Amino acid sequence: MDTTGLEFRLINELIESSQDGVFVLNSLNKIILNNVTASRITGYSPAELIGQDAFLLGSGLHDDSYFQKIEQFLEMNLRWQGSMINRTRTGQAYLANVLIIRINDDEGDLQFYLLRLLSVQILGDLVDSVITHMPQFDACPNLLPGSEITLSTFFDINTGDNNNDSFALILLKIEASEYEPNGRNSHQSASDKIVSYLASQSQQFVFAGKLNHNYLITIASFQQRNTLEQILGHLRLVLIEMINSENKSANQPIGLSLSAAVYPENGIYLDSLLVKAVSTMLHAKTINKQSSYFIDEPQNKSSSNLITYSYLKEALNNEGLCLFYQPIVTLDNQIVAIEAFLRCKDDQGGLLLPNEFFPVAEKYQLLPAIEKWVIAQALQDMKMINSTSLRLHVNISASQFLHPDFYQELQENLRHYDFSPSMLSLEINNDLMTKQQAAAMSVQLLQKSGINIAVSCGYSLFTSYRFMAEIGARQIKFDRYYARKIYERKVDQTEIDIMLKQLLSQNSEVIIEGIEREDDLEFFKSRGCNLFQGIYFYPPMTIEQLMQSI
Template structure:
């Protein structure tokens, strides 16, 4: 027979006492009303005494049931405060409490522990496409899969959305944490049957380890989070272990991001313009290039801050400023008779695919007064690879407005030739990586010559970027390249310098 716990006996005795009290009271009432009944003498109370027992028992029962209901409610609230409502896993609050406990024990006993930060890859498209009910069921399935990968002494929590965190205390080596991450990646990669759908997921995992440095529990979570983002940037479906080098690099990125936000607000950004020339070396058009003059770091190269702006979304306000300023300067050049062609502006994928892009562009043209036929947008192949049908539709709309489009950095992507036949682009730009060795490298020469020949047959204008000497200019011109841009003709320059240069070469 199973043993009844001491705690259970303590919880049960008030109800046993209540039962005895009510039983004695009712027995006393029966004995008073029917003296002939065989009621034991100890239970033959007076009528008033029996009634007192019954009423007291009823009052006691009301109090007990109210108290037990309150206890159940408190227990339920405590559970909800410490657990995720969807998956039943620990929530952030409970995880941080457990982390603090295990952190203290690990420090005292000189033991190794690890935190794993898990983010599901491409969960949002599934959630958006199939609905939140399917998404929620998938998260529950993932939670069960994660539980199967860890020990009973480990702690698994859901931080919200598609983020999960695992606490691994009392490890023998760092390799153990990596083995857990590998098991998780394998488990999550298995197909999940949810709502009649066979769904596939992967995950990016960051691992932070408690070392001898002055690390805090909160810092372990942050470090695992940083390592997870590095795993995402390395292609996803992998794990990455945090290192001090990663911390320094990410700290620089965070600082750069904050500085860029200030630069957008305070006017540290400015535009330089690089001319384009035709086959006769005559000024034909110009491309706007953004520059950043940092108050303490000096001039920061665009390749350092533009990718960051694209990742963080800062490219949206930055791009709006570039468009507006370039259009204003183009109007100024036009009024001076110094804009023989178009003003070229680079367009990021995030700007291009943002809702309302076309309306915002038309508004900028209207506010600055620049005719649409004096604007050319440089699109990278990455812009066109996402939602190809919509991209083609947008480029058609731009063409209807009179805005020209150019495919920038042509040849550096994987699908260059497949979309050209459908895309109403006006020109393509041969990337400077092919142009710089066109004279000395027969493969680069073949690429350039092939692109020029193909473009001519398709009725497209070809622009060679990065032309730095006469030999490159001569060979590309001989093959039929239409326009040229590079240091051989002019470096990027401020608007005033461009005005002087244009007047000099006119």
Template sequence: MDETGHPAGGDAEFHAVHDAVLRLLKLHQSALDAISQGVLITDANRRITYVNAAFVELTGYTAEEMIGSSCALLQGPGTSAETVQAMRAALDRGEPFRAELLNYRKDGTPFWNELKIVPVCGDDGTLTQFVGVQRDVTARRDAMNKLSLAARVFEQSNEALAIADLGGRFVAVNNAFTRITGYAEHEVIGQNPRLLKSGLHDDDFYRRFWQELQTRGRWEGEIWNRRKDGTVYPEWLSVGRVVDEAGQTQNYVASFSDITARKHAEENVRRLAYYDPLTGLPNRALLQQRAAQALQIAVRHGETVALMFLDLDHFKNVNDTLGHPVGDRLLVALAQRMRPVLRDQDTLARVGGDEFVLVLPGTDAAGATHVAHKLLQIVQEPLQLEGHELTVTPSIGVAIFPTDAADYDTLFAFADAAMYRAKMSGRATFSFYTAEMQAQMARTLRVENALRRALERHEMQLHYQPQCSAADGHVVGVEALLRWNHAELGWIGPAEFVPLAESSGQIAVIGRWVLDTALRQQRAWLDAGLRPLRMAVNLSAVQLRQAGLADLVAELLQRHRVDPAWLEIELTETMAWDDPEGSARQIARLRAMGLRIALDDFGSGYTSFSHLSLFQAGTLKIDRSLVSRLAPGASENSVVAAIVNLARTLRMHTVAEGVETPTQRELLLEAGCESAQGWLYGRPMPAADLEALIRGASAGPVG
């Protein structure tokens, strides 16, 4: 041993080699630690024997924690078992292995690890260790995933996408682009978007397009383009600039969608909002707009405008008899017939079931008369539909702007009023609005408003007219007749207010009041000792259609303790026209309760035996229009006799209405009529007066 403590002699050479090895090892470790990639070395059994500083930084584990451990320490729930198995198989064979594997740091955060593992053998070829190099490629994979996602979105987007260079030439398009435009990708790459121009936009449009794109960085809006096959279509287009870090434009990106379906839907909505779906004519909303425009133009030019209101006469009979499909086809056919009568500036609109309105700019009364005559002629021409020959007639009302009215709403109302005047004049004609109609409209409005509070104010009352034996004049029954005494308007007849009550929905309340009051009075007379008299009460067509009518009558009969046999319900044959089957069922319910049915106004119009069978009436009332014409030698005498004979054959009781003279009474007796009512026997009177009449000594005609 020398003084330094090292072996002397030959040992000096050993120490020199030992020190050199130590220096090399330190140099080797320093070199490995300087590498930015993680390095680990394992023995042949894959136990870690060395990790460098980069590996420690990458994993978060210290070298002491890693030495002696397995690489499985870095694996976790997201690590691919398949990749691990492939790695082990390669290392077992002594082969190099390379892969990307999801590993986990000490704190549990995952990272993508790019592995390169190489086996190391000794001089004798025996496997001694493995050297692994790895690096974190998470950021690279995220970037690649984002690029892959962007590529998939680009290709799979339902919206067409296109990228253009600074010169505006296409550099990329997606599948939706080729589907919408019809161009294949290779046909548009390198081409300018002008390839798609429709020709519907002028140069100023494209100038403003590019100006906004450059100043704001984007443009968005509706544009029309052309497909490869030449068809023009609307699209919603968004174009934006792609800029680099310095803010310089690098590319343009466009996205668009074909909005043809949306435009069609918008058009359908517009048509539904402004056009009648059945006939295709303008509806009430569009009519109002066009009429307002026509009136404005007329004011500027000092012209007139005619507004015509056309309603088909008895159109409901077509629907009820042949069905609504036939009625609809009839309306379509008539709309087509009327169109040729009009000029381009005229408007024909359908505003209701069988109601049409025409607006004729620049048309005065003479011009309207000419058009009305043409409409009357063409509408009345027979039509062949579903094997039926149909003929309908129109009633037309005409109002002139500004002669009759200064605004559309008033003009419309006046034409409507004139149309109703045409119907009252016999239908199949036309009528011009007059000032007299305005006064009538004002009264109608006032009466309708007053009617709403008539019962509340106790203005309604029942008068009773006696029905007497034609042979000896004694009272056999009474008819309850509704009267209205308004505080300001005075007595208002039922012919005026009953139709208003029906149209305004008040008839149900009034009808219930009439039945209740009549039966209450009948009970009062019975309680006062009068002999039972049949009480006749009129029903309206609206009441006959009410589902609860029979229940209401039964309730009131029970409340007032009146035998159903002493209540007679008067109906007119026209009531059954709207719903013959429903009317028959309603009448059958009433008859089943024990009530008597009277067919009123017989002989005033068309009557068929089917109606007599439908009503199953026990009483036939001869209309006053026939009775008033009875005279010695008059032809009406035979008509009345025939009606009485018909009633007798059908076992029906006859009552003649409107008997005013002894001569009429005698002729009715000769014809075999059993009962009569009219001024000859007594006018309609308050209950107290009728009671006095019944109690009086005189049982014959009065006056």
């Protein structure tokens, strides 16, 4: 930032005196200044924030296109205000009303951004308010505020075991200006009417509650997935007509936005579903859509998804799943570990990659059975290899890792195949950040039994490092993203240097994925790394090919 002396001190004083969380970002999106309020909101100290990419503050719920639209708007208008979901240092998701101001130099080029968090709502607190403040009727009177409620428990209480409907958490936002005469009262009146209506439709809506004066929540039952969009659209029209029927003299009619997250494919916890519903609403607004639901595939993909579903069902029933293995090697090319990669056979004899079928597996609740198969098959293959010095790495989803039966079932598999727990590494990712306390307890239990836990490092090194430290994991894997971006010269090498130095000084085990070229290897080798994985050494291979290589 091209400010010196008195100018810089004045800017700093203005920022520090602000009651909002304030950040200054340079043209590379690095944080160069933040105030005490910003640290209080995010949980990061100023020392932890300065020099970090602003991505550190993100939730991972907004894709690149969302931020590209904001950047394009700022190029034209220099000022953008809207909602955004971020995460605190401990992984809590929060909804922020954000103001971003673009500051250009004399030639019109970007100099820095001023980012202000005008208001913040921790989404976990919104969930507590749903449980504890349900006007007119309370569907779960025995649930304690702040308890970790899964919707399966909720539905067992309220709908019984014989209900075959599907369920969606629906978020409703009242769109009325508070600067209109009686604007706040209009919000209150509209929210009361909406809750009354939802309460009267108990055949379809399990409960309704207010989050605050303009956000409401309900859970709806529906028979088929393709009817959910119709339910949202119809509900919005009915509610808009109802809440505006007595307010025809208003300068601006009250509007309404709806979004939904589907249980259990989008999550099993109230807070995770709520986060995804909020994320969906924000994305929908960028395309002027007033109702949508989370991760709904485009229409032209629906038929291929049904085909993939049939492949998966067939694969589970008829040995159509298979594992490939990629070695993890030392600098002298000694194989010390292998990672299991899942593939699914299609009806043409080809192989489907995980990114082609995992979303569908989650959608149709096939993932638990698939992951159980992976662990059992990988342990069986290790028995064939019959090596006491080769470690096995297996990727585990967040839902499976936190499942109450996961630890016991894993221990039974290890005993059945006579496999040492110390030779197994479970790879997890930052998806578990929203359940950090539960993740830490699982990590502690697993590591106590001798099993290793490796954190797969995503797009934010610092976030992954903090997550690794908080849960007590001892291994970290640098995603292939870093090797690729270093080759393309699109990543901050200083950040990587600092993080590697910190990790290696703590004797953490660091594995670098995605090594494809000698340049990739030399970069990490020169920084003290000794464990690598990638096609520069070995491609993924069948168990038969692996046995010939070791």
